[in-house]
Amino acid sequence: MTPRSPFLVSPAYDWAFFLLAPMYALVIGILIAGTRFTDHEIFVLGQGTTMAAIAIGSLVHAHLVAVVFRSHVNATIFTRYKLRFVLVPILLWLAIVGSTWVAITATVVATFWDVWHSGAQTFGFARIYDRNAGNTTDAGRRLDYWLSQLLYAGPILAGATFVDHIDAFENYKDVGSAFFTSIPADATGHQRYLTWGILAAGTIFLVAYVVAQVGYHRRGHRVAPLKVFLLTTTGLCSIYTWGFNTWGEAFFIMNFFHAVQYLALVWAMEKKTLARRLGDGRDGLRAAAFVFFGAVGLYGLGAELLDPDINTLWALTIVVSLMHFWWDGFIWSVRRNEV
Numbered sequence: 001m002t003p004r005s006p007f008l009v010s011p012a013y014d015w016a017f018f019l020l021a022p023m024y025a026l027v028i029g030i031l032i033a034g035t036r037f038t039d040h041e042i043f044v045l046g047q048g049t050t051m052a053a054i055a056i057g058s059l060v061h062a063h064l065v066a067v068v069f070r071s072h073v074n075a076t077i078f079t080r081y082k083l084r085f086v087l088v089p090i091l092l093w094l095a096i097v098g099s100t101w102v103a104i105t106a107t108v109v110a111t112f113w114d115v116w117h118s119g120a121q122t123f124g125f126a127r128i129y130d131r132n133a134g135n136t137t138d139a140g141r142r143l144d145y146w147l148s149q150l151l152y153a154g155p156i157l158a159g160a161t162f163v164d165h166i167d168a169f170e171n172y173k174d175v176g177s178a179f180f181t182s183i184p185a186d187a188t189g190h191q192r193y194l195t196w197g198i199l200a201a202g203t204i205f206l207v208a209y210v211v212a213q214v215g216y217h218r219r220g221h222r223v224a225p226l227k228v229f230l231l232t233t234t235g236l237c238s239i240y241t242w243g244f245n246t247w248g249e250a251f252f253i254m255n256f257f258h259a260v261q262y263l264a265l266v267w268a269m270e271k272k273t274l275a276r277r278l279g280d281g282r283d284g285l286r287a288a289a290f291v292f293f294g295a296v297g298l299y300g301l302g303a304e305l306l307d308p309d310i311n312t313l314w315a316l317t318i319v320v321s322l323m324h325f326w327w328d329g330f331i332w333s334v335r336r337n338e339v
Helices: 011-019 021-032 051-065 075-080 082-098 100-132 141-158 162-175 183-189 191-218 225-244 250-278 281-305 311-331
Strands: 042-044 047-049
Touching (some): 011 021, 011 225, 021 225, 021 250, 051 250, 051 281, 082 100, 082 311, 100 141, 100 225, 100 250, 100 311, 141 225
Antiparallel strands (some): 042 047
């Protein structure tokens, strides 16, 4: 039997879009900090913004909607989960449009689900590289999962961007909820305890993770160097960026590499399926690239520049976000070899 390649797509592709993405995102964030790209305010459709905000906002929205090429364009996946892909989004959109409480709650849920989802994406890549290294069991799977979540969410709870993430609760003032509106102030007042708790738990967990990996190795579990590299570099980037935000570009850096990884993954997995529908050979592939990147790019830019007062369209962006987080949880299955 031919040994499986350790890479998901190819050495060049994986290093360019998956493995090195956190590091060059950090470099880009540092380079743009304090420039006109990030600091000069411009007005688009009557709203003040910056070129950096438009760029990263468009990229984020583009990667969110890209899941549709996996969920709806891939016939095998779509047939398996038709109800989840068709009925649920419609019902959720109607609920958000019809209720201010639902709309605000959906926004808060999206904020924190995004944190969990980002760690889960890193975990997914880690498991793929572990599988490709020849490991046929789930040994270490749970440890990989919690390490991915700890390295991503931990610095948020303990670091400089904590307040930015809990500010979503302020929206509850629009429905007169004193309890939920008070959460940011209460949480900020206890942040130092969260910080020490995260540092202590993180240190203990990292030691336990290393000890466990040594044990797995002794029992014949193959070490996956690409997994170790990905977890290490993503963790270091997250700790430095979310935790300290030295350059003030934490959201740009973390969202940039996350979106690049995801878009590259969807394109690599779905380009052949899409190309077969659009033509033969290179013509089909070029058409597929035009449709894929054109569609997600247009949606991304439109969603970023959208007037938030247009409730029905704003609700659509929230639905896309929540469905992206939910659908990703079950349509990228390493255990079913769907990647």
